[in-house]
Amino acid sequence: MRPSIPTSDLLDAAASVIVDRGFSGVRMDAVAARAGVAKGVPYGRFASKQELLLAVIDRELVEAIRHAARLVADDPEGGRFSRLWLHSSAALASRPVLVRLYVDPDSPLPAAAEARRDRLDARALLGAEFIRDLQRADLVDPHLNAAALATNLTLWNYGLAAREPGENNHDLIAGMAGLLARGADTGRGDLEEGKALFAAFAERLIEDRSLS
Numbered sequence: 001m002r003p004s005i006p007t008s009d010l011l012d013a014a015a016s017v018i019v020d021r022g023f024s025g026v027r028m029d030a031v032a033a034r035a036g037v038a039k040g041v042p043y044g045r046f047a048s049k050q051e052l053l054l055a056v057i058d059r060e061l062v063e064a065i066r067h068a069a070r071l072v073a074d075d076p077e078g079g080r081f082s083r084l085w086l087h088s089s090a091a092l093a094s095r096p097v098l099v100r101l102y103v104d105p106d107s108p109l110p111a112a113a114e115a116r117r118d119r120l121d122a123r124a125l126l127g128a129e130f131i132r133d134l135q136r137a138d139l140v141d142p143h144l145n146a147a148a149l150a151t152n153l154t155l156w157n158y159g160l161a162a163r164e165p166g167e168n169n170h171d172l173i174a175g176m177a178g179l180l181a182r183g184a185d186t187g188r189g190d191l192e193e194g195k196a197l198f199a200a201f202a203e204r205l206i207e208d209r210s211l212s
Helices: 007-021 028-035 041-045 049-074 081-093 096-103 109-116 128-136 146-162 169-183 191-209
Strands: none
Touching (some): 007 028, 007 041, 007 049, 007 096, 028 041, 049 081, 049 191, 081 128, 081 146, 081 169, 081 191, 096 146, 128 146, 128 191
């Protein structure tokens, strides 16, 4: 047994259990065993299993949004909605715990989001208000219903998450981004403004959820 352990290692262990067993399969003793520590150690850092699960989700969201922000910043076309969605979806799909949020009926996120009045739901990715910001910047077709578009894209992500992991998931994400480029992007607007809007969105999410 390890006499001491960084909190990040406990979160790694919990994330591994979530991927293997789902949210309902997480027990504090299972996390302790996966981390190689005594059973009581997780309770020394987290008051409950729910608190531990939320800490895992928060960390996974922060890492995904940081990844997406880097991809957007490096993409000359990154300010377009289609590219913002492409990079955000790719970043989310790279985090198996977040993929579980779509398909696991025991996900703790809905109740937690309601309790915290949290508007940054991982499953919504780029939500309606963000799309409206892009419409005001003339980057998204103003005739589109932002709420309907956000909901449709969320449902699409549910479908992607329900698939068995495969090499063509990247192709599917890229294909949807191509449809958005034709059906939602205006081809106008300042791409740097789009990047700045996303950077501000990312900063808000990280500030709200960062464990540091």
